[in-house]
Amino acid sequence: MPTQPAEASSLDPNDILTAEFEYISQTAFQANEDRARVTNFYLVTLVGFIAALLGTQMDNLMVPQVYWAFAALFVVLFLVSTLTLLQLIRLREAWFESIKAMNAIKAYYEASLPGLKLDTAFRWKTVTIPEQYKPWSVGFLLALQVAVLGGASAGAAVVFFGLTQGAWSWGWAVVVMLAAATGQMVLYRALLQQRSVGRKAAQA
16 A cells, blocks of 8 residues: 655645645735736826926927927827836736635635635625725726826827817817726726626636
8 A cells, every 4th residue: 555755744734734835925015016016007108208297498499390209109109108007907806715724724724724704804805805896995996097197198288289280179078088087997997897707607
C-alpha cells in the first residue's frame, strides 16, 4: 500500500487556506488602490494639458492650425477617459472576484465547523455580496468623475473644431458634453451588469 510522502503528511490545510485568504485580501486591496491610481493619473494628464493650453500665448491661439491641434488634443483626452473608464470596470470586476473567493473560504469553514456558528460572525456572504454595479459606491463615483471630465473634453473639442470653421456654439458644446458623459456612464453600467448576469447564468 503506497504511503504519503512526509512532506504531504505534514501539510496543514488551515495554513494553506490562511495563506490563500491573505493573498486574496491583498488582491482586493490592490484593486481598490489601483482604482485611485488610475483616476489620479487621468486627472494629472488632463490638468497638464489644460495648463499647457492656458500657458499658450493668446496671439498663437488665433492661428487656425492651433485650433485643430487643440481639437485633436481634447478628442484624445476623451478617448483616454473612455479607456480609464474601462480600466475602472475591470478593477471593479477584479475586486468582486476577490470578494467571492474570500467568501468561498469563509463558507468552507462555516460548513466544516458548524459548532462555532461562524455564519453569525460574517456580515458578507456569497449571497450578500454587493452588486458589481452599485450606484453611489466609491467605484461608481470615480467612474462618474471620469465621465464628467471626459464629457467636458468632448465639449471642448467641439468648441475648438467650431473655431477652425470661424463659427461655434456653446449650445452644441454642452449637448456633446452631456451626451458623451451620459454615454460613458451607460457603458459603465451596461458592461458591469452584463457580466454580472453572465456569471450568474453560468453558476445556475
